[in-house]
Amino acid sequence: MNIGTISQMLGSGESEFSMIMLWNYIVAILTLTFWIAFYMWLVI
Structure with a gap:
């Protein structure tokens, strides 16, 4: 499925x-x- 068929749909x-x-x-x-918040929570 390309963008053309999606736009036609x-x-x-x-x-x-x-x-x-x-x-x-x-x-x-x-x-x-x-x-980013999850990574900072893991590191700290």
Whole structure:
């Protein structure tokens, strides 16, 4: 499955794709923050 078929399934809308990218960005930031906090908790 490439991005073309996914965008066709979503109705070929740019808003859905940008929302997916936005959520990926938010999840990545939260995951990175959690791992840094977990690593600091392990070290200290």
